[in-house]
Amino acid sequence: MTFLMITGRTVNQGVTVENKTSAAYAAETSTCFMHEFDMLELGLADNDAVRVTGPCGEVVMRAVASPEVGMGTIFVPYGPYANHIIAAGTHSTGMPDFKSHEVALEPTDEEPKTVHELMEDLGGLAYDR
């Protein structure tokens, strides 16, 4: 199924933002908030893993039902998980499309990666593992 992915700030993202290698930050920024009917359609229960595929890759997140999100859209707190699939085009403004990406969702048995694993996938080296 295709969804519009919106990213944004949340309190939990903000309180863990100075500790980005923590499990709490990873858990918050890998959460895919979505409408409960969309979850039903995909056969997802709260905290089930879901593969989100965007224009430049895929990433595994956890689906969580939210009354804030309308059908057809998903909301992901700002962070390395959403950015793993966001394209770098800025339409000559300097600003990528952080709130207007079309993505595909499918249930998966894979676990979300850690922030360290995501960074190492892109050529980094984890420091305080």
Added chain:
Amino acid sequence: MIVKDVVCPFCGCLCDDIEVEVEENRVVAVANACELGTKKLMGEKRMKNPILRDGGTWKDITYDEAIQYTADMLLSAERPLLYGWSGTHGEAQCVGVHMAELVRGVIDNTSSVCHGPSILAIQEVGHPGCTLGVVKNRADLVIYWGANPIDAHPRHLSRYTRYAEGFFLENAFRDRKVIVVDVRRTETANIADEFVQIKPGGDYAVLSALRAIVRGKTEMIPRTVAGVTREQLVRVVDLCKGAKFGAVYFGLGLTMTGGKYKNIRNAIELVSELSRHTKFTISAMRGHYNVYGSNEVNTWMTGYPFGIDFSRGIAFYNPGETTAVDILARKECDAALIVGSDPAAHFPRRCLEHLADIPVVQLDPYPNATTAFCNVQIPVAVTGIDAVGTAYRMDGVPIRTRRVLSTGYPSDEEVLIRMYALMQGAKA
């Protein structure tokens, strides 16, 4: 010991009424701050000393070695990128601009991925804004558009709008109306008098419809605009025109969606339109505590607010070309100095792939996502906790942050001054 009137170095609200309890040189309690500020002020897990990536491992190095490494890296680079700057004080930002000019590099700050588009709009049509104090004391209508302060600026509502007393309002809570416009029914939407839910991508159309209604062209409006009924649009305009003083605060819901700066331009022009009937202002909800300062410092030093390219020997500015995401995605820069931000957590993956290929030095108190891409990370004091410095609030008011702890960490400014001195010496 309790330190009063501490300035919170988290978001653009720069709340200056925080009380911090310090015991044995550690923050043990924080009063008045929101959850975000409290967590930051009580932050632990600092990096202990500078580190150098040595193949597949990390080794500890001295500040002298780390500073020399950075100076050498910047001097030998053909197109260095100096990025971040919103999480540090203005004095450090000044040194950064001098460094960028010396090595003919590009200096960009985090506003290029937050309110950069807002600045582009302001450059087109101006900024009818005011300070937060004016809104607190006078505004009887506040509109949050594409902004969710309960999550991102938790005390904005209690200090300045929904829950604040107002000098010229008899009963502020009753007399001050709040409208929230968003694509999501956020927590902030739940405390609004009127919630306008727009279909994603529909902000420009709704702003245009509101402008038409203000101009008396209601009959031209279709029954719904981007999911909003004509009746609700008319009701919103009536609330706006009926207000004595209206204030619009907009967030990244306008800057990061399709249309980008054109959305902001339309919002500013709606405010101009409304100001023909009553008094209206508009301002951006700035994120980092000193992102506004990075725009101020860059502007008074170079003429431009972000994305400044010194490769021609003079300041050149062209967002989309001289902004960090574009330069990294085009694999253009051959070295990067990151100060007071974490691009690896907030930039698209293509940018990170290039960061992995070039030498990177970061000044940051904590290990973060960008650490993984660093050749060297230098831990520094946190402005507002163990370093003093000037920061600009989201309304452009400069506020001097305070030091509540004494640690051995040097401030960003101290480290940058030493780098700059080495670079000047080498150039001479």
